[in-house]
Amino acid sequence: MNRPSILWKLYIAAFYLFLFAPLLVVAIFAFNASPFPSPPWRGFTFAWFTGDGSAFGKPGVLMDPIWLDSIVNSLKVAVPVALLAVLLGTVNAWVLERAEFRGKTFLAMMMLWPLVIPGVVLGISILAFFSRVANGLEEWLQTDLDFLRPGLPLVVLGQLSFILTISTLIIAARLRKFDRSLEEAAFDLGASRARVLRTVTVPFLRPALIGAGLVALLMSFENFNTTLMLVGSDAPLPITMYGQMREGASPAINAVSLFLMLAVGGIASLFALTSKAQA
Amino acid sequence: MNPTQRLALFVLLAPAILWLGLLIVLPHVEILILSFSERVAPRVYAFGAGNYLEFFTEPLYWRTFARTAIMSIAVTAITLVLAFPIALYIARVAQGRLKAMLLLLCLLPFWVSELVRTLGWMILLRETGVVSYLLRAAGLADQPVELLYNDGAVILGLVYGGLLFMIVPLANALESLEPAVVEAGFDLGGSRWTVLRRIVIPHAMPGIVAGSIIVFMLTVGNFATPVLLGGKNGLWFTEQIYAQFITRFNWPQGSAFGMLLLLLSSAIVWAGLRLTGQSLGTTLRQA
Numbered sequence: 001m002n003r004p005s006i007l008w009k010l011y012i013a014a015f016y017l018f019l020f021a022p023l024l025v026v027a028i029f030a031f032n033a034s035p036f037p038s039p040p041w042r043g044f045t046f047a048w049f050t051g052d053g054s055a056f057g058k059p060g061v062l063m064d065p066i067w068l069d070s071i072v073n074s075l076k077v078a079v080p081v082a083l084l085a086v087l088l089g090t091v092n093a094w095v096l097e098r099a100e101f102r103g104k105t106f107l108a109m110m111m112l113w114p115l116v117i118p119g120v121v122l123g124i125s126i127l128a129f130f131s132r133v134a135n136g137l138e139e140w141l142q143t144d145l146d147f148l149r150p151g152l153p154l155v156v157l158g159q160l161s162f163i164l165t166i167s168t169l170i171i172a173a174r175l176r177k178f179d180r181s182l183e184e185a186a187f188d189l190g191a192s193r194a195r196v197l198r199t200v201t202v203p204f205l206r207p208a209l210i211g212a213g214l215v216a217l218l219m220s221f222e223n224f225n226t227t228l229m230l231v232g233s234d235a236p237l238p239i240t241m242y243g244q245m246r247e248g249a250s251p252a253i254n255a256v257s258l259f260l261m262l263a264v265g266g267i268a269s270l271f272a273l274t275s276k277a278q279a
Numbered sequence: 280m281n282p283t284q285r286l287a288l289f290v291l292l293a294p295a296i297l298w299l300g301l302l303i304v305l306p307h308v309e310i311l312i313l314s315f316s317e318r319v320a321p322r323v324y325a326f327g328a329g330n331y332l333e334f335f336t337e338p339l340y341w342r343t344f345a346r347t348a349i350m351s352i353a354v355t356a357i358t359l360v361l362a363f364p365i366a367l368y369i370a371r372v373a374q375g376r377l378k379a380m381l382l383l384l385c386l387l388p389f390w391v392s393e394l395v396r397t398l399g400w401m402i403l404l405r406e407t408g409v410v411s412y413l414l415r416a417a418g419l420a421d422q423p424v425e426l427l428y429n430d431g432a433v434i435l436g437l438v439y440g441g442l443l444f445m446i447v448p449l450a451n452a453l454e455s456l457e458p459a460v461v462e463a464g465f466d467l468g469g470s471r472w473t474v475l476r477r478i479v480i481p482h483a484m485p486g487i488v489a490g491s492i493i494v495f496m497l498t499v500g501n502f503a504t505p506v507l508l509g510g511k512n513g514l515w516f517t518e519q520i521y522a523q524f525i526t527r528f529n530w531p532q533g534s535a536f537g538m539l540l541l542l543l544s545s546a547i548v549w550a551g552l553r554l555t556g557q558s559l560g561t562t563l564r565q566a
Contacts, residue, residue, distance in 0.1 A: 004372050012368055012381075015361070019388055019442070022399020025409055029402060037402050039412040088294040095291050110299050117303075118500030118544055120517045121537045124524050125306035128313055128534065161302035222392040225502050225517070229524065241394045245401065245507055254402075257395040264390045272383075 023261065030254035037251040048255040058250040067256055070240035076152055077227075077236055078220035081159050085216035086209050089167030096168070097175045114162040123229025126158045151232035158230045159220050166219065167212040174208030214271045218264065307541075313534035330535035340519060340536075347516040348543055351498040354434055358441040358494050359487065366449035366486075367479070371456070382450070389443040397507050400436050401427060404508075428510035436504040441494035448493070452486025453479070488555045492548050499544050516540055 029037040033045035035056045045055070053059035061067045096108055114122065127150065134148035147153040178201070186196045202209075224238040231239050237256070244253050317329040334340045369381050388396065403409045404426040414420040426432060456479065464474040480487075505515035520540065523533030 004368065008364060008368065011364055015365055016381075016384060018439075019385070022396050022403060022439070023388055023391060024399075025402045026395055026399045036407070037398075038405070038407040039409055088298065091291055091294045092298075095295060099288055099291060101288060101292075107295060107299075110303075111295065113299075114303055116496060116545065116548060117307075118496070118517070118540055120500055120502060120520055121310075121541050122303075122306075124520060124533060124537050125310045126302060127524070128530060129301075129306035129309040132309060157302060161298070164298055218390065222394075224393060225500065228502065228521070238392060238394050241392075241398070242503060242507075245394065245398060253398060257392075257398060260395055261391050264392075265387070268387065268390045 026254050026257045027261065029251055030258045032251055035250060037249065037254050048251040056250065058252060061252050061255045061259070064252060066240060067252065070235050070237045071256075073152060073234045074221055074236040074238075076234075077155050077159065078217050080156050081163060081220040082213045082216040084156075084160055085163050085167035086171075086213045088164055089171050089212055090205070090209065092164070092168040093172035093175050096172045111165055111168055114165045117162070119162070119223070119225030120229060122161055123158055123226040126154065126161065126226075127229050130154060130157075149232065150230055152234055152236075154230045154232075155227050155236065158226045159223050162226070163216045163219050167216050170212040170215065171205065171208045174205055178204055211271055214267050218267055221260075310534035310537050313531050314538045315535075316531050318531065324531070330532050331539075333532060334535060334539065343514050343519055344516050344539065344543070346514055347499060348547075350430070350434065350437075351495055352547075354437045354441060354498045355491050355495045357434065358438050358445045359491060361438065362442055362445035362449055362490070363483075366446045366453055366483075369446070370450045370453035371458075382447075385443055385446050393440060393503055396439065397436060397504055400432070400439070400508060404432055404435075427508060428512055430509070430512070433505045433509040433513060433515075436508040437498050437501060440501070440504060441497060444493045444497060445490035448486040448489040449483060450486075452483045452489075456482045484555060488551055492551050495547055495551075496544055499540070499547075 026037075030048055031044050031046070032041060033043040033047065033055075034040075035058070045051070047055045047060055049060045050062050051060040052063050058064075092111065096104070096111075130148045134145045137148075138145055182200055182204075183196050186200050191199070222238060224242065227236060227239060228242070235243070237260075241249075241253060241256065314330055315326055315328060316324040317327040319325045334344070365385070369378060369385075373381050401408070405411070406423045406425040406427070408426070410426060411420070411424040414424055415422075460478060460482075461474060464478045469477065500517060502515065502517040502521065505513040506518055507513075509515070516536065517540070520533050520536045523529045523536060
């Protein structure tokens, strides 16, 4: 098996071409001077990034409030999701690795559960449950509780429901490798619990905390299925893209996609670097 | 355990209990209850299995469900066959820098949003798209060819989306295969095919199961790919859930569909694990 046949090599080459073809065409047609993202090639332009709409009737990404608003909405969701995922994921990881109590195996299984629930089902179940809670509370308190209705806060909760599993797993894996004699040494040297946490444990966990935060940020930014069910009038980026793709979008959507690819490439290489430092 | 330790444990457990209770368990109890409530008069609901009966009596619903299940199994099988030679190459043939690069190149497209990848396929496949244009330029077609909005396009998009989740567990499983065992197989007179069937594939089994389960779950629960690449012919079950919940505002019916999708997904995962004697924990770790 160590001398691959020419056929096998050709297959590998064809496979990687297949893998990158869709991304390449998306990137290339972001620069096409045509009102539609399709051939033929009509010349090179930056209009789909910075154009004010005078050339093709539709503005470029950086001039279009629809795109700018949805990027801001995505950030409004992704940043809280990432922060909460790291914070609560650390506590969960601590419970899994350090605490001893009855039912721990059961809890560990329960934490994996969100990964096997289809995103759409997570979305509708959270939508239905929080609507019931909102109805009950509103009647009781006689006020409107808009944050429990479809909208960005509910999207944050919906995404958190499964992203927390991922962040917990990443941080727990790192915590498992921790040599507890380091903590004991610090205690023996007279450090307080808070000081040990701050100077020994958290620095050891840092690569995993950063890694989990970046993964959460990416997963939140790209989540579509759960978000679709919980979104109100403020659409995050994937929802706007979906809407535009159904209507037949201008190449501005390619420009947005190119930004996304570059951002993802940047974050992914950051993540690769932190996990290399971790190994 | 003294009271302080008990309190500390409780505080540490609180986030997990709130998370799993408020975002997972209670919402699922809610849709389970909703799925069994029937509308008997405007704004009046009673207990009953009417939503499930509706599913079995309305051909559009159960046909879409069966179609989603069968196509997802087909997508999983195709993904496995396409991914196996790649994973074998990455795990057994490629060395050092080439190996790391091949794996990284596999990962990259999957860090990009599903919608961007789908957009790429739409630009390639539609009537005014790149493939149609190239076919005409090469003289292989005299008029624009529509390659979008059919089952082939849906399967292509779903297989593409599943590949990474198959390659990584497969490559992980194949990594631990001893070269000496393979050598021994050849020395004993086994053909390439016999060695593959009797040694390589059985060794890769945990990876095959893990990859297949993940790809199946992602495929069955997908929404954007079948809707965008299949158009009106996409007919995916998640779309029915969306239609009941968001478009028609019939939450009890939508909840029943949601429960059925959850049941399908869990049943196939359970059957896959059972048939191959693997456990969920080790399978998820493999991935």
